[in-house]
Amino acid sequence: MAWQRVASRSAIPDGGVVGATAGETPIALYAIDGRIYATHGICTHALALLSEGWVEDGKIECPLHQGQFDIRTGKALCAPLEKDLRTYAVKVDGDDVFVDLAAQGAS
Numbered sequence: 001m002a003w004q005r006v007a008s009r010s011a012i013p014d015g016g017v018v019g020a021t022a023g024e025t026p027i028a029l030y031a032i033d034g035r036i037y038a039t040h041g042i043c044t045h046a047l048a049l050l051s052e053g054w055v056e057d058g059k060i061e062c063p064l065h066q067g068q069f070d071i072r073t074g075k076a077l078c079a080p081l082e083k084d085l086r087t088y089a090v091k092v093d094g095d096d097v098f099v100d101l102a103a104q105g106a107s
């Protein structure tokens with residue numbers, strides 16, 4: 001698949017998360033230490049939007065049952081999570097953020 005523009009860089013607060021879509025796929029975009037990361041937008045445990053969760057120390061905490069994922073790797077870090085989160089490759093060009101759903105994010 002190809003790069004898709006998904007958001008403006010300026011719309012992603014440093015240390016925060018915003019939701020977006022790539023085609024029909026919900027994703028979550030994070031800014032950590034000046035770098036942008038992308039993961040699938042829905043928790044692997046149940047139907048919760050990670051963009052409504054909390055970012056801390058490079059982790060996203062799910063708003064529904066407080067499961068945590070490593071944002072860079074997508075690794076599930078604690079119960080009740082059993083499945084890792086997909087990560088996606090990100091490219092920033094000026095104020096445009098692009099995601100490639102076919103490519104895994106660099107951790």
Ligand code: FES
Nearest residue numbers: 043045062065067
């Ligand atoms: Fe995310 Fe349960 S839905 S931890």
